[in-house]
Amino acid sequence: MKGPEPRYSAWALLRARLAGTGYWRPLWSGRRLREAYDVVVVGAGGHGLATAYHLARDHHIRRMAVLEKRLVGYGNVGRNTTIVRSNYLLPENHYFYEDSLRRWERLSHDLNYNVMYSPRGIVDLALSDGEMVGLARRGNAMRLAAIDAQLLDRRGVLKFAPELAASGPRRFDIVGGLLQRRGGTVRHDAVAWAYARAATALGVDIIEDCEVTGVRAEGGIATGVETRRGYVKADRIVFAVAGHTGAIGEMLGVHLPIETHLLQAMVTEPVKPLVSSVFVYVYPHGECYVTQSDRGGVLMGGFMDGFPSYTQEGQWFRLEDVVQSAVALLPQLASLRILRHWAGVQDMTMDGSFIIDRIRYDNVFVNGGWCYGGFKTIPASGAACATLVATGTAPDLIRAHGLARFATGHLLDERGGGPFPVRL
Amino acid sequence: MTRLTCPFCGPRDLQEFEFRKTLPEPDSNAYAQVYERANRLEDSLEHWQHVHGCRAWLLIRRNPSTGQVLKLELMGGGGP
Numbered sequence: 001m002k003g004p005e006p007r008y009s010a011w012a013l014l015r016a017r018l019a020g021t022g023y024w025r026p027l028w029s030g031r032r033l034r035e036a037y038d039v040v041v042v043g044a045g046g047h048g049l050a051t052a053y054h055l056a057r058d059h060h061i062r063r064m065a066v067l068e069k070r071l072v073g074y075g076n077v078g079r080n081t082t083i084v085r086s087n088y089l090l091p092e093n094h095y096f097y098e099d100s101l102r103r104w105e106r107l108s109h110d111l112n113y114n115v116m117y118s119p120r121g122i123v124d125l126a127l128s129d130g131e132m133v134g135l136a137r138r139g140n141a142m143r144l145a146a147i148d149a150q151l152l153d154r155r156g157v158l159k160f161a162p163e164l165a166a167s168g169p170r171r172f173d174i175v176g177g178l179l180q181r182r183g184g185t186v187r188h189d190a191v192a193w194a195y196a197r198a199a200t201a202l203g204v205d206i207i208e209d210c211e212v213t214g215v216r217a218e219g220g221i222a223t224g225v226e227t228r229r230g231y232v233k234a235d236r237i238v239f240a241v242a243g244h245t246g247a248i249g250e251m252l253g254v255h256l257p258i259e260t261h262l263l264q265a266m267v268t269e270p271v272k273p274l275v276s277s278v279f280v281y282v283y284p285h286g287e288c289y290v291t292q293s294d295r296g297g298v299l300m301g302g303f304m305d306g307f308p309s310y311t312q313e314g315q316w317f318r319l320e321d322v323v324q325s326a327v328a329l330l331p332q333l334a335s336l337r338i339l340r341h342w343a344g345v346q347d348m349t350m351d352g353s354f355i356i357d358r359i360r361y362d363n364v365f366v367n368g369g370w371c372y373g374g375f376k377t378i379p380a381s382g383a384a385c386a387t388l389v390a391t392g393t394a395p396d397l398i399r400a401h402g403l404a405r406f407a408t409g410h411l412l413d414e415r416g417g418g419p420f421p422v423r424l
Numbered sequence: 425m426t427r428l429t430c431p432f433c434g435p436r437d438l439q440e441f442e443f444r445k446t447l448p449e450p451d452s453n454a455y456a457q458v459y460e461r462a463n464r465l466e467d468s469l470e471h472w473q474h475v476h477g478c479r480a481w482l483l484i485r486r487n488p489s490t491g492q493v494l495k496l497e498l499m500g501g502g503g504p
Contacts, residue, residue, distance in 0.1 A: 245463075246461065246463025247463050247465050249463060250463055250464055250465075255449070255456065255460035255461060255462055255463070256461070256463065257459040257461065258463060259445075259446070259461050259463070260463055260488070306442070306443055307443035307472075308443070308446065308463070308468055308470070308486075308488045309488050309491065310465060310488050310489045311488070311489065311491050313491070315426070315438065316426070317437075317438070317439045350458075350459045350461075406455070406459045407455050407459075419458050419459055420444075420445065
């Protein structure tokens with residue numbers, strides 16, 4: 001490998017054109033696994049790569065590897081619905097998600113890679129007065145934290161998103177909505193590629209096809225990880241293994257407050273611009289969100305399947321349920337055909353909020369339990385987790401997100417649902 | 425995994441059943457019983473209920489990596 005990829009610019013494009021083939025180089029491949037590292041990050045998805053990038057950039061850790069079971073970006077960073085937003089109720093959550101949204105706004109510049117942040121707005125819809133009260137409460141909480149939130153009445157929603165008015169009379173009419181204009185979408189694969197490229201440029205070894213099978217410890221301190229390619233010594237170990245955090249807990253002999261569930265998403269055939277924004281509707285026994293990708297496919301997702309699974313194969317009844325809800329919101333979608341459908345394996349915590357903390361050993365960290373909100377937090381999670389790993393102290397933004405909260409009763413339960421991820 | 429076989433009702437659509445939680449470790453404390461879950465990749469022991477059927481509580485051993493049901497019985501034993 002000849003060194004990192006050149007910086008992307010119009011000038012670089014021109015030079016590449018003149019230089020012919022061989023100017024662009026692989027973004028991250030070709031690194032060899034070494035025997036020992038200061039930090040080993042397990043999982044080359046969004047959170048793992050962002051953590052490695054911030055450890056290298058902000059804390060100047062150079063001897064670092066990211067070990068990946070399969071390929072860069074092969075897990076949930078490539079299986080989500082690309083939505084970014086910070087419209088959360090609880091202060092511990094909305095300050096963190098807002099930090100993330102601010103980072104999304106400048107991420108393309110920071111990483112010199114176009115991640116296609118599209119602030120097309122996100123609208124939580126209300127179909128009843130009771131739901132409006134809930135949205136008003138959440139919007140007020142956000143505005144107290146200086147996060148943009150706008151409560152819209154029916155007319156406001158239809159003015160912002162005229163496509164919602166295109167249908168005839170509805171059984172349950174739209175009463176209003178909560179709009180966050182800076183919310184929107186980001187090109188998910190590009191995020192993994194951008195962080196992988198940026199981390200590689202800072203000297204991080206990204207090793208694909210290198211599954212971690214165990215942790216070796218001595219005298220209460222972890223000394224390294226067992227991998228399919230042999231033993232690797234590590235001073236500190238970070239697990240960022242979305243969907244398999246519970247299984248990592250078992251590997252370390254810890255039952256975590258996590259259940260592992262499937263979330264499905266599906267996309268229709270591409271059509272001309274039809275869905276202008278991101279629409280979310282949460283109802284008593286599920287939820288549905290609809291957006292349109294830049295390629296034109298209408299993307300839909302909803303509630304989880306409802307029982308532990310690692311299969312990445314969604315249940316038909318949930319797919320049906322999501323499509324029915326989407327068609328109820330936007331009857332125009334009824335004539336479209338589903339082109340692709342997939343499921344991702346999610347860590348669902350017992351309060352619906354994430355966990356970044358030490359686990360089992362003083363020098364082993366876990367970044368997981370992202371529930372529905374993993375993708376949108378990648379930049380903030382990387383920065384905060386890196387600070388915890390490098391300094392040993394959790395920054396203010398994630399101080400409330402330790403494992404201890406479940407034992408002390410300081411839960412971060414947005415929906416107030418109690419210790420069951422399935423029940424709404 | 426699209427169906428479960430209820431001991432009373434026979435094979436029924438999965439939608440009729442509701443997953444409750446994985447079994448806590450025996451002798452675990454109250455915190456563990458409420459919050460902790462076993463997350464075994466290939467062997468999960470779970471409580472389910474046939475909520476939209478006979479409402480029987482079931483004890484199911486499954487492989488969550490394949491969806492295969494390894495064992496299904498009434499909670500507390502017995503049967504029709």
